[in-house]
Amino acid sequence: MTVDRQDHYPFAEIDAKWQRRWDASGLFRVREEPGRPKYYCLEMFPYPSGRIHMGHVRNYAIGDVVTRYKRMRGYNVLHPMGWDAFGLPAENAAIEHGVHPAVWTSENIETMKAQMKKLGISYDWDRELSTCDPEYYRWEQLIFIRMFERGLAYKKSASVNWCPGCQTVLANEQVEAGRCWRCDSEVVPQQVDGWYFKITAYAEELLEWCDRLAGWPERVLTMQRNWIGKSEGAEFNLPIVGRPDLAIRVFTTRPDTSFGMTYAVLAPEHPLVDALLADPAERASVAAFRAEVARATEIERLATDRPKRGFRLKAGALNPFNQAEIPLFLADYVLMGYGTGAIMAVPGEDQRDWDFARAHQLPIIETVKRPPDWTGEAYTGDGVKINSGFLNGLTVGEAKRKAIDWLVEQGLGEARINYRLRDWGISRQRYWGAPIPIVYCPRCGTVPEKPESLPIVLPRNVQITGKGGSPLADLPTFVNAPCPRCGGPGRRETDTMDTFVESSWYFIRYCSPRFDGGMADPAAVHYWMPVDQYTGGIEHAILHLLYARFYTKVLRDLGFFKIDEPFQNLLTQGMVIKDGAKMSKSKGNVVSPDEFIATYGADTARIFELFAAPAEKDLEWSDQGVEGAFRFLNRVWRFVQAHRETLTRPVDARPAALSRQGRAFRRVIHETIQRVTNDIEEFHFNTAISAIHELVNALHAFAGDSLDRTAQEERHALLREAVDTLLRLLAPFAPHLIEELWSQLGHADSVFRESWPAADAEALERESIFVVVQVDGRVRTRLTVRPGTGEEALKTQALADGKVRPWLSAREVERVVVVPGRLVNIVTRGPA
Numbered sequence: 087m088t089v090d091r092q093d094h095y096p097f098a099e100i101d102a103k104w105q106r107r108w109d110a111s112g113l114f115r116v117r118e119e120p121g122r123p124k125y126y127c128l129e130m131f132p133y134p135s136g137r138i139h140m141g142h143v144r145n146y147a148i149g150d151v152v153t154r155y156k157r158m159r160g161y162n163v164l165h166p167m168g169w170d171a172f173g174l175p176a177e178n179a180a181i182e183h184g185v186h187p188a189v190w191t192s193e194n195i196e197t198m199k200a201q202m203k204k205l206g207i208s209y210d211w212d213r214e215l216s217t218c219d220p221e222y223y224r225w226e227q228l229i230f231i232r233m234f235e236r237g238l239a240y241k242k243s244a245s246v247n248w249c250p251g252c253q254t255v256l257a258n259e260q261v262e263a264g265r266c267w268r269c270d271s272e273v274v275p276q277q278v279d280g281w282y283f284k285i286t287a288y289a290e291e292l293l294e295w296c297d298r299l300a301g302w303p304e305r306v307l308t309m310q311r312n313w314i315g316k317s318e319g320a321e322f323n324l325p326i327v328g329r330p331d332l333a334i335r336v337f338t339t340r341p342d343t344s345f346g347m348t349y350a351v352l353a354p355e356h357p358l359v360d361a362l363l364a365d366p367a368e369r370a371s372v373a374a375f376r377a378e379v380a381r382a383t384e385i386e387r388l389a390t391d392r393p394k395r396g397f398r399l400k401a402g403a404l405n406p407f408n409q410a411e412i413p414l415f416l417a418d419y420v421l422m423g424y425g426t427g428a429i430m431a432v433p434g435e436d437q438r439d440w441d442f443a444r445a446h447q448l449p450i451i452e453t454v455k456r457p458p459d460w461t462g463e464a465y466t467g468d469g470v471k472i473n474s475g476f477l478n479g480l481t482v483g484e485a486k487r488k489a490i491d492w493l494v495e496q497g498l499g500e501a502r503i504n505y506r507l508r509d510w511g512i513s514r515q516r517y518w519g520a521p522i523p524i525v526y527c528p529r530c531g532t533v534p535e536k537p538e539s540l541p542i543v544l545p546r547n548v549q550i551t552g553k554g555g556s557p558l559a560d561l562p563t564f565v566n567a568p569c570p571r572c573g574g575p576g577r578r579e580t581d582t583m584d585t586f587v588e589s590s591w592y593f594i595r596y597c598s599p600r601f602d603g604g605m606a607d608p609a610a611v612h613y614w615m616p617v618d619q620y621t622g623g624i625e626h627a628i629l630h631l632l633y634a635r636f637y638t639k640v641l642r643d644l645g646f647f648k649i650d651e652p653f654q655n656l657l658t659q660g661m662v663i664k665d666g667a668k669m670s671k672s673k674g675n676v677v678s679p680d681e682f683i684a685t686y687g688a689d690t691a692r693i694f695e696l697f698a699a700p701a702e703k704d705l706e707w708s709d710q711g712v713e714g715a716f717r718f719l720n721r722v723w724r725f726v727q728a729h730r731e732t733l734t735r736p737v738d739a740r741p742a743a744l745s746r747q748g749r750a751f752r753r754v755i756h757e758t759i760q761r762v763t764n765d766i767e768e769f770h771f772n773t774a775i776s777a778i779h780e781l782v783n784a785l786h787a788f789a790g791d792s793l794d795r796t797a798q799e800e801r802h803a804l805l806r807e808a809v810d811t812l813l814r815l816l817a818p819f820a821p822h823l824i825e826e827l828w829s830q831l832g833h834a835d836s837v838f839r840e841s842w843p844a845a846d847a848e849a850l851e852r853e854s855i856f857v858v859v860q861v862d863g864r865v866r867t868r869l870t871v872r873p874g875t876g877e878e879a880l881k882t883q884a885l886a887d888g889k890v891r892p893w894l895s896a897r898e899v900e901r902v903v904v905v906p907g908r909l910v911n912i913v914t915r916g917p918a
């Protein structure tokens with residue numbers, strides 16, 4: 087970053103001075119004020135990795151603009167910050183460098199907090215919280231107990247994605263192309279005992295509310311809907327040939343295609359498989375097939391681009407719709423966790439089944455008439471039923487209903503809704519997390535802690551090796567615990583909770599972060615919640631947001647807070663990229679916020695990041711863009727310095743009537759207010775800043791050439807009005823510089839205690855507007871008319887105009903099209 091910066095404004099002193107003053111005056115410390123409108127502005131809290139990066143800066147700058155703006159609009163604005171402090175990197179650092187995760191984490195927090203303070207973000211630091219604090223996680227331990235009592239937290243054994251590198255369970259999204267997102271190890275399936283939250287009990291409500299979150303990006307709602315994955319269809323039995331005691335339950339979303347069933351498939355791990363095997367040879371082959379499948383993760387098994395492996399059983403099934411005998415397969419693309427773990431295969435109308443049928447030479451029957459130009463493989467569109475017995479001639483929708491009615495009549499099946507969403511596995515076999523408050527007692531079984539024994543504090547004195555599961559298991563003082571029910575010797579759960587549990591309620595804790603009577607003071611929660619504006623990265627579009635929504639609903643149903651949804655409006659900001667890639671250490675394209683601020687000051691960082699791209703789009707780093715932002719702020723600084731005398735001299739009386747030029751300038755001022763206000767309300771920060779740029783240009787022009795043309799008095803009044811407005815509009819974007827200029831102009835109090843400017847309707851009124859007149863599509867003149875001039879008057883004036891008449895003399899007017907306020911188009915016809 088080299089730049090000729092002689093003569094720039096003294097940002098270093100100004101930044102430090104105002105950060106100190108805001109802090110000392112408690113400008114951004116807030117409390118509940120019933121009766122005053124509130125606004126809760128929140129950015130996703132960071133993991134304390136050690137330093138903030140330009141992506142964080144962008145995220146926090148957005149929240150800061152909104153906070154300062156809403157405050158000037160009279161809202162009581164809550165803007166807190168804290169630390170998502172548990173998690174794997176701290177533990178990995180402990181393994182690599184021998185530093186305790188608690189020490190590593192708190193050192194990182196100190197560093198990052200100092201960086202944030204240098205950015206001058208308007209946080210209420212009194213509300214800072216850290217999720218690794220026992221006074222924080224004790225409340226989620228209490229909620230765990232309440233959930234356990236209601237069956238919303240339970241333990242089961244399941245096949246999970248296991249990272250041998252991190253020695254922990256990964257969620258599906260944490261597996262990228264079969265590898266761990268963090269350490270790149272190959273992920274393997276493993277059967278593990280663990281704790282689950284029953285989010286599936288909320289699938290329907292979570293889905294329904296997607297339709298009511300009008301302030302969320304449609305893209306995020308679509309991702310959430312797909313993740314929940316509701317499918318409606320039918321479940322019914324396929325009898326096994328020659329085995330009246332056995333039937334396979336299948337689920338299908340397309341019961342109308344049942345006549346096209348040419349085979350059926352069971353998940354290799356389906357519990358009925360063993361009963362279907364004919365002899366020891368088949369048993370051995372199935373065991374081999376199962377072992378082969380077990381080497382693939384769920385994600386690989388579901389991938390559409392890999393060959394579908396299958397094993398044909400000797401047993402066969404009967405299609406109850408037409409009594410046809412069909413072969414039975416085991417195949418890796420059917421999973422036990424979805425639906426019933428068995429499907430009827432209809433290759434005519436399902437591409438996955440089509441691929442499998444082709445690979446295994448199975449018949450394909452079409453049951454929907456194809457459009458005439460159809461050349462594809464499986465057909466999933468609408469149409470008329472064919473080859474389908476009593477369903478022939480119906481549409482797909484009609485046939486679905488009729489097929490279900492028939493299944494119910496025959497006592498074979500029923501209508502059924504399935505969800506792709508599965509319960510949330512919250513167990514982690516790791517140290518640096520919140521302990522799960524459960525004790526295993528040989529007499530009483532699985533027993534929750536007594537609430538009065540909370541918090542179950544994570545012990546400090548452990549050996550972290552990264553090998554063989556949770557190190558807590560090796561700590562007798564932790565593991566050996568009395569049974570909370572009978573007092574006998576018990577063994578404490580050594581798994582810790584997924585860190586997504588902590589981030590599912592931190593926004594509630596911020597409402598009263600020091601409250602010790604529960605998660606948060608209900609009065610404070612009911613004043614502040616829901617969050618009015620939530621800003622964060624698109625990478626959290628599914629899990630974090632879904633879990634936070636679920637947890638909020640659970641808290642409601644447990645009787646804690648009457649809140650249905652935590653986040654009213656959501657903004658997912660884009661990434662900061664440089665040279666075409668996301669900034670990262672490994673790519674060597676990182677711009678350090680510290681270095682940047684030392685070179686340009688905090689306000690340039692904010693202006694550049696907000697101006698360079700719309701908030702929700704990726705932002706490509708540009709040194710010229712940075713220079714432009716810096717020059718702009720210096721230009722504002724120099725203008726105020728140059729006109730300081732005029733700008734501080736009181737205005738005696740505002741002139742009664744402005745000159746023509748004065749009126750035009752005043753209109754620019756008030757149009758800018760309108761534009762900037764609307765843009766901020768819609769999070770179009772880049773266009774808001776460009777409107778302010780235009781105002782600064784107009785200000786220079788007016789100050790430069792107006793002396794001889796407008797009266798001194800008028801010029802003085804308008805300059806003051808313009809600069810006063812400019813500073814208020816720019817304050818949320820460049821708060822340090824503007825505070826300094828505001829105080830230089832003689833204001834004793836912070837600009838953030840001032841109100842946001844309001845556009846004056848009178849100033850916005852235009853005296854006259856131009857209307858273009860075309861004859862046969864070519865512009866011939868422009869009329870000067872009063873705004874609101876009617877169609878007839880425009881038409882008359884256009885036809886009578888001296889510059890138009892010659893073009894009409896030899897021709898006949900066929901018709902006249904008028905766009906009021908814009909255009910008159912006269913269409914003529916050949917020589918009369």
Ligand SMILES: [Zn+2]
Binds near residue numbers: 269
């Ligand atoms: Zn890993």
Ligand SMILES: [Zn+2]
Binds near residue numbers: 527530570573
């Ligand atoms: Zn007991």
